[in-house]
Amino acid sequence: xxxxxxxxxxxxxKAITYAxxxxxxxxxxxxxxxxxxxxxxxxxxxxxxIGTLLLGAALASCARVLLSGxxxxxxxxxxxxxxxxxxxxxxxxxxxxxxxxxxxxxxxxAIPSNPRFRAxxxxxxxTASISFAGVGHIRALLPNFAPLLLLCMHLLxxxxxxxxxxPLLIAARDGSDREVALLASRFGKLxxxxxxxxxxxxxxxxxxxxxxxxxxxxxxYGRMMAVKxxxxxxxxSTAAVNKLYLTPKLLSGDxxxxxxxxxxxxxxxxxxALILLITAAFTTVAGPPQ
Amino acid sequence: xxxxxxxxxxxxxxxVAGPCMAHAKLQSSSPAKDAHLTEAPKALTxxxxxxxxxxxxxxxxxxxxxxxxxxxxxxxxxSFTFPLPALAPGSYTVQWTAMAADDGHVTKGSFVFSIAG
Numbered sequence: 001x002x003x004x005x006x007x008x009x010x011x012x013x014k015a016i017t018y019a020x021x022x023x024x025x026x027x028x029x030x031x032x033x034x035x036x037x038x039x040x041x042x043x044x045x046x047x048x049x050i051g052t053l054l055l056g057a058a059l060a061s062c063a064r065v066l067l068s069g070x071x072x073x074x075x076x077x078x079x080x081x082x083x084x085x086x087x088x089x090x091x092x093x094x095x096x097x098x099x100x101x102x103x104x105x106x107x108x109x110a111i112p113s114n115p116r117f118r119a120x121x122x123x124x125x126x127t128a129s130i131s132f133a134g135v136g137h138i139r140a141l142l143p144n145f146a147p148l149l150l151l152c153m154h155l156l157x158x159x160x161x162x163x164x165x166x167p168l169l170i171a172a173r174d175g176s177d178r179e180v181a182l183l184a185s186r187f188g189k190l191x192x193x194x195x196x197x198x199x200x201x202x203x204x205x206x207x208x209x210x211x212x213x214x215x216x217x218x219x220x221y222g223r224m225m226a227v228k229x230x231x232x233x234x235x236x237s238t239a240a241v242n243k244l245y246l247t248p249k250l251l252s253g254d255x256x257x258x259x260x261x262x263x264x265x266x267x268x269x270x271x272x273a274l275i276l277l278i279t280a281a282f283t284t285v286a287g288p289p290q
Numbered sequence: 291x292x293x294x295x296x297x298x299x300x301x302x303x304x305x306v307a308g309p310c311m312a313h314a315k316l317q318s319s320s321p322a323k324d325a326h327l328t329e330a331p332k333a334l335t336x337x338x339x340x341x342x343x344x345x346x347x348x349x350x351x352x353x354x355x356x357x358x359x360x361x362x363x364x365x366x367x368x369s370f371t372f373p374l375p376a377l378a379p380g381s382y383t384v385q386w387t388a389m390a391a392d393d394g395h396v397t398k399g400s401f402v403f404s405i406a407g
Binding site: 081092287 | 313343345346362363387389390391393394395396397
């Protein structure tokens with residue numbers, strides 16, 4: 001599989017779109033389930049993070065369309081060719097991007113901290129998260145309702161998990177040790193079910209796309225997916241350390257545990273970013289075996 | 291989380307409608323891949339395994355690109371035919387980029403043919 005510089009740039013733009021969108025959505029979910037566990041300073045900083053990520057997601061979505069034009073044409077001029085842009089937007093990307101922008105706009109209602117807008121902000125966060133299912137390999141399946149549903153669950157759960165990491169880091173930096181302990185405990189309890197659903201939904205999507213174990217290893221898509229699964233296993237290990245080792249230490253009041261927790265969350269963020277990068281790669285430059 | 295699950299069901303229903311296609315692969319071409327022709331072809335035809343939009347088509351020979359206008363606004367089709375100017379003997383390379391209309395995925399490829407002198 002040969003990749004040009006423009007192909008690589010388009011993949012990076014897609015990965016950044018994933019990270020910013022799922023990060024913003026997950027932070028909106030975090031504000032909802034963290035309830036009164038955090039005092040105002042970290043909550044304000046999390047809302048600022050949401051604003052930054054929402055803007056980043058919107059810009060990355062636009063950049064992705066333009067870079068796809070460059071990738072298709074193999075040259076810079078492709079970014080500014082209205083014919084390419086129309087083609088890309090007409091082929092499902094327009095639907096996905098429109099849905100994402102609408103979701104991001106609604107999710108921005110989480111920033112003013114007005115309780116009247118909470119439900120709309122959550123709706124926006126969910127919409128933006130599942131917008132990635134508006135285009136892609138799943139669309140090629142017949143029938144595709146169940147695979148689409150599984151993919152939406154996978155995306156929502158991914159947003160919940162990866163999008164919590166930024167707010168957790170802010171809380172670990174600005175919150176009291178007691179607040180961090182209670183948040184880590186609450187997140188850990190919720191994450192058990194969410195991660196199980198994430199893995200089950202992901203396995204279901206993978207099965208519908210590949211379906212044959214022999215084809216998994218013989219295709220670029222399958223091999224890149226295998227790399228993703230290895231990185232997911234690494235992320236699960238880090239999360240397990242947080243839940244089983246660090247969270248009990250936090251709850252017992254161990255002062256060093258907060259520093260270890262911050263380090264662990266940063267590690268999860270790096271690993272999470274790698275997962276999004278490899279996902280962007282195999283959903284752009286490879287396809288499931290047909 | 292249950293409310294989000296119900297929401298996902300409702301929203302995913304909105305995305306079910308619409309044609310479903312997959313990656314566009316070049317099924318055949320005229321001239322065929324690696325063809326050795328005794329006379330210059332009058333047209334270039336690309337046939338894909340499904341309806342696609344042709345984004346890029348480049349024909350190069352003797353180090354020069356032979357312009358072939360591609361209508362990016364054309365509707366998706368499984369087959370595209372382009373008239374060719376008179377081609378001199380030599381080796382030619384066709385590079386193409388196509389986009390599957392619904393899943394939006396791009397495939398690229400190339401093949402060569404030659405015209406005997």
